[in-house]
Amino acid sequence: MNKKDVLIRLNGISKSFDGETVLDDMSLEIHDKEFITLLGPSGCGKTTTLRIIGGFETPDAGDVFFGGERINDVPAYKRQVNTVFQRYALFPHLNVFDNIAFGLRIRKLPDAEIKEKVKEMLSMVNLKGFERRRVSTLSGGQQQRVAIARALVNQPKVLLLDEPLAALDLKLRKDMQNELKNIQHQTGITFIYVTHDQEEALSMSDTVVVMANGRIQQIGTPTDIYNEPENAFVADFIGESNIVDGIMLEDYKTRFAGHTFECLDGGFEKNEAVDVVVRPEDVDVVSVEKGMLRGTVTGVTFKGVHYEIIVDVGGFKWMIQTTDFVAEGETIGLYIEPDAIHIMKKSEFSGMFGDYSSFSDELDRLSDATEDEEE
Amino acid sequence: MKKKRSFFERAAAAPYMLWSLLFIIAPLLFVLYFAVTDRNGDFTFENLLSLSSYSHTFVMSLGFSLIATVICLLIGYPLAYCMSRTSTRTRSILMVLLMLPMWISLLIRTYSLMALLDNGGLVSTFLTKLGFEKLTFIGTDAAVILGMVYDFLPYMVLPIYTSLTKIDPRYIEAAADLGCNSPKTLFHVILPLTVPGIVSGVTMVFVPSISTFYISQKLGGGSFDLIGDVIERQFKNAVTYHTGAAISLVMMILILISVAIMNRFSDGEEDLIV
Amino acid sequence: MKWLSRSYMALIFLILYAPILVVILFSFNESGNLSSFSNFSFHWYRDLFRDGEALKALKNSLLLAVVSSLLATVIGTLAAFAIYRSSNKRYQRAMESVSNIPMMNPDIVTGVSMMLLFVGVTAILKINDVLGVWTMIIAHTTFNLPYVILSVLPKFRQMDRNLTEAALDLGCTPAQTFLRVELPSVLPGIVSGLMMSFTLSLDDFVISHFVSSPDFKTLPLYIYNQTAHEVKFSMYALCTLMIVAILVLLILVNVAGSVGERKQRKTGVK
Numbered sequence: 001m002n003k004k005d006v007l008i009r010l011n012g013i014s015k016s017f018d019g020e021t022v023l024d025d026m027s028l029e030i031h032d033k034e035f036i037t038l039l040g041p042s043g044c045g046k047t048t049t050l051r052i053i054g055g056f057e058t059p060d061a062g063d064v065f066f067g068g069e070r071i072n073d074v075p076a077y078k079r080q081v082n083t084v085f086q087r088y089a090l091f092p093h094l095n096v097f098d099n100i101a102f103g104l105r106i107r108k109l110p111d112a113e114i115k116e117k118v119k120e121m122l123s124m125v126n127l128k129g130f131e132r133r134r135v136s137t138l139s140g141g142q143q144q145r146v147a148i149a150r151a152l153v154n155q156p157k158v159l160l161l162d163e164p165l166a167a168l169d170l171k172l173r174k175d176m177q178n179e180l181k182n183i184q185h186q187t188g189i190t191f192i193y194v195t196h197d198q199e200e201a202l203s204m205s206d207t208v209v210v211m212a213n214g215r216i217q218q219i220g221t222p223t224d225i226y227n228e229p230e231n232a233f234v235a236d237f238i239g240e241s242n243i244v245d246g247i248m249l250e251d252y253k254t255r256f257a258g259h260t261f262e263c264l265d266g267g268f269e270k271n272e273a274v275d276v277v278v279r280p281e282d283v284d285v286v287s288v289e290k291g292m293l294r295g296t297v298t299g300v301t302f303k304g305v306h307y308e309i310i311v312d313v314g315g316f317k318w319m320i321q322t323t324d325f326v327a328e329g330e331t332i333g334l335y336i337e338p339d340a341i342h343i344m345k346k347s348e349f350s351g352m353f354g355d356y357s358s359f360s361d362e363l364d365r366l367s368d369a370t371e372d373e374e375e
Numbered sequence: 376m377k378k379k380r381s382f383f384e385r386a387a388a389a390p391y392m393l394w395s396l397l398f399i400i401a402p403l404l405f406v407l408y409f410a411v412t413d414r415n416g417d418f419t420f421e422n423l424l425s426l427s428s429y430s431h432t433f434v435m436s437l438g439f440s441l442i443a444t445v446i447c448l449l450i451g452y453p454l455a456y457c458m459s460r461t462s463t464r465t466r467s468i469l470m471v472l473l474m475l476p477m478w479i480s481l482l483i484r485t486y487s488l489m490a491l492l493d494n495g496g497l498v499s500t501f502l503t504k505l506g507f508e509k510l511t512f513i514g515t516d517a518a519v520i521l522g523m524v525y526d527f528l529p530y531m532v533l534p535i536y537t538s539l540t541k542i543d544p545r546y547i548e549a550a551a552d553l554g555c556n557s558p559k560t561l562f563h564v565i566l567p568l569t570v571p572g573i574v575s576g577v578t579m580v581f582v583p584s585i586s587t588f589y590i591s592q593k594l595g596g597g598s599f600d601l602i603g604d605v606i607e608r609q610f611k612n613a614v615t616y617h618t619g620a621a622i623s624l625v626m627m628i629l630i631l632i633s634v635a636i637m638n639r640f641s642d643g644e645e646d647l648i649v
Numbered sequence: 650m651k652w653l654s655r656s657y658m659a660l661i662f663l664i665l666y667a668p669i670l671v672v673i674l675f676s677f678n679e680s681g682n683l684s685s686f687s688n689f690s691f692h693w694y695r696d697l698f699r700d701g702e703a704l705k706a707l708k709n710s711l712l713l714a715v716v717s718s719l720l721a722t723v724i725g726t727l728a729a730f731a732i733y734r735s736s737n738k739r740y741q742r743a744m745e746s747v748s749n750i751p752m753m754n755p756d757i758v759t760g761v762s763m764m765l766l767f768v769g770v771t772a773i774l775k776i777n778d779v780l781g782v783w784t785m786i787i788a789h790t791t792f793n794l795p796y797v798i799l800s801v802l803p804k805f806r807q808m809d810r811n812l813t814e815a816a817l818d819l820g821c822t823p824a825q826t827f828l829r830v831e832l833p834s835v836l837p838g839i840v841s842g843l844m845m846s847f848t849l850s851l852d853d854f855v856i857s858h859f860v861s862s863p864d865f866k867t868l869p870l871y872i873y874n875q876t877a878h879e880v881k882f883s884m885y886a887l888c889t890l891m892i893v894a895i896l897v898l899l900i901l902v903n904v905a906g907s908v909g910e911r912k913q914r915k916t917g918v919k
């Protein structure tokens with residue numbers, strides 16, 4: 001994608017609420033027809049970024065450009081963007097048709113045209129025949145579709161989606177993910193999507209922007225983000241990761257956990273301290289003699305397709321996914337291929353993630369639930 | 376959150392601001408002005424100093440309204456408590472029954488009470504028939520106090536009832552669990568939790584009681600002089616309003632002080648129930 | 650214990666309603682006698698409707714109630730909106746305290762203070778006799794305002810903040826947003842504020858007593874004058890009619906309120 005495609009440019013945006021910094025000198029380019037996702041835990045600034053683009057917040061510092069034009073002071077109602085709100089925000093006093101027609105009526109389009117467009121939208125979101133229904137009688141998924149139709153019918157340049165699927169149950173969420181992707185392909189509208197769900201982000205987006213503490217941690221395609229995380233935060237937030245302290249001996253050679261490994265990364269200084277990421281599925285369980293590392297199994301959880309085992313290697317607990325059953329207490333060998341090793345520079349997040357000594361599924365789910373409550 | 380407010384958002388308050396400046400703030404300033412000036416518009420403390428001759432009226436009004444307030448509380452609290460203990464259905468019916476009189480003009484209700492108590496009215500006829508001596512109610516202290524209680528009782532019950540229904544029933548269970556019997560629960564748990572309602576109710580009975588004039592006129596048979604009557608006479612009959620303004624000012628300040636004191640009891644929780 | 654509590658409630662409610670019921674009953678009494686009910690008759694009502702002054706007072710009362718409640722509703726709703734939208738806590742508190750003044754102050758003080766304002770302005774402008782329909786409208790609007798704000802402001806605060814943003818997002822200017830989205834959302838509050846104002850205005854005696862002139866009397870003022878010295882049974886008839894009118898209004902308010910509530914509950918997103 002070249003520079004011409006850039007539709008929205010955020011330049012050095014900062015924003016704080018009541019003295020608390022939410023966005024810190026953030027810059028981002030969003031390309032035309034792109035499906036871009038802002039991904040991060042609650043409080044990382046992703047929703048604020050979206051609200052700044054939508055015109056609901058004004059940045060304290062920095063500029064917002066839209067098609068090359070500075071739009072900091074353009075009010076929300078004059079921007080060529082539309083939003084799908086987290087809890088839909090459908091107008092309770094209007095029926096489905098009137099909700100969708102709302103934006104067109106404000107623009108004073110002729111009635112016939114409005115009818116035509118609303119009908120088109122309803123069929124796109126699979127809600128034919130729902131025109132006269134009160135929005136209160138719709139299910140969550142249906143309300144969601146109305147909200148999408150209400151925004152898309154105005155043919156915005158950009159559609160902003162603020163955790164649009166957070167209130168739906170798992171099954172429905174999966175279906176809507178596919179549907180949203182299809183709609184984006186069909187319409188060719190730029191989607192800016194906010195979520196804290198990494199799986200959602202990876203499966204839907206062209207570009208993922210991982211955010212934490214009001215800053216962008218990494219921008220890239222879903223595969224880049226997964227395979228080449230830039231720091232411990234990204235590695236931990238996207239999927240499961242074992243993150244170990246290591247030393248880069250020379251290009252393509254690293255040492256961690258008391259063993260020297262070959263790897264595919266280079267360009268570090270000699271003996272530079274680094275963070276080493278190994279994904280749980282990339283570690284092979286082998287016999288003790290064949291193993292590069294050896295450890296004791298301290299926990300085994302059956303996950304259906306595989307077992308998730310926790311292995312104590314010299315005091316550091318690794319998570320490993322394997323299809324072979326191993327028993328708790330067993331001593332096993334671990335084998336790691338060079339392409340399974342990813343080296344990252346040390347960052348402010350080093351040492352905070354990637355150790356599974358206090359790992360519990362339940363805790364993970366709990367923290368997910370609290371993230372749902374963001375604004 | 377700093378947000379630029381649009382012209383419309385700022386303009387929406389303008390009519391109200393103008394209105395309250397002209398018709399809420401300005402009138403109070405006029406009261407102040409009239410209270411401290413004389414007929415020629417010269418500054419004077421004369422009006423305020425002359426109020427000492429009304430001290431008897433002040434004391435009597437205070438006494439009457441305090442007695443009425445206490446009676447309202449004694450009758451109203453048990454009533455609110457009984458109401459809060461009924462089923463949801465009964466409760467909503469009782470609520471309507473309680474609110475209804477509040478919507479009928481106080482003048483009409485006072486007048487109705489007068490019809491009942493009038494010399495030659497139903498009550499006195501009934502009592503005479505029972506062999507009592509012919510009694511006169513109208514014109515007695517009791518009639519005036521009864522009028523206040525009758526007129527303002529619902530204003531006592533409603534806020535207390537509201538705070539009673541707000542009490543989480545688990546508190547009462549917890550109290551019972553901790554060994555409180557019913558009277559103990561009432562005094563140690565329920566009563567303290569309804570203090571805001573009591574304060575609100577007391578205010579809503581006390582303020583109109585101390586300032587009334589038609590109750591004393593109708594039921595007092597014209598022989599009573601409460602502050603309200605004095606003010607009313609000063610404004611409707613007198614040539615100048617300066618004394619009336621001074622009395623009003625003093626009454627307003629006294630009420631503000633007592634309301635402020637009472638609100639300190641309720642931890643600032645203001646439940647203005649209409 | 651249950652019977653004790655029931656009989657206590659029954660007794661108090663009986664006392665609360667007895668006088669009103671007596672007035673209603675005796676308004677149909679043929680004889681002008683309070684001690685016993687003789688025969689059912691409408692003749693006090695007939696007297697009332699032949700009384701030109703009473704009819705004029707009725708007309709005045711209705712006019713006053715309609716104008717002052719509408720005025721208060723418009724001004725109060727805009728004020729509630731401004732308070733809701735303001736992010737300045739001190740401004741919010743100031744606006745709300747000012748609106749509480751007429752509610753906290755005894756009616757007599759409100760009435761007297763408005764009378765002094767009008768008298769003062771009369772003296773300054775050197776005109777005479779301002780008291781009349783205009784001063785009544787001003788006074789009634791003033792004491793209605795806090796009640797409108799009190800019933801509308803909570804509705805604004807309950808409203809989903811995203812609705813406003815959704816409207817702006819779809820191209821509404823702030824004024825359009827107010828008219829098309831925010832106003833319909835708070836409509837139940839506005840209706841109950843309007844009805845409440847109308848009723849209060851119809852009922853008010855004390856404040857009207859001070860700011861009215863002999864040639865603009867409302868029903869309560871008329872009742873007060875008529876009953877100054879003697880019992881008048883046509884006034885019982887008038888009181889009965891007013892009680893019935895208030896009853897009807899209350900039912901309307903409740904119906905409007907519960908319909909509004911139901912609508913809101915239905916649309917609440919789970």
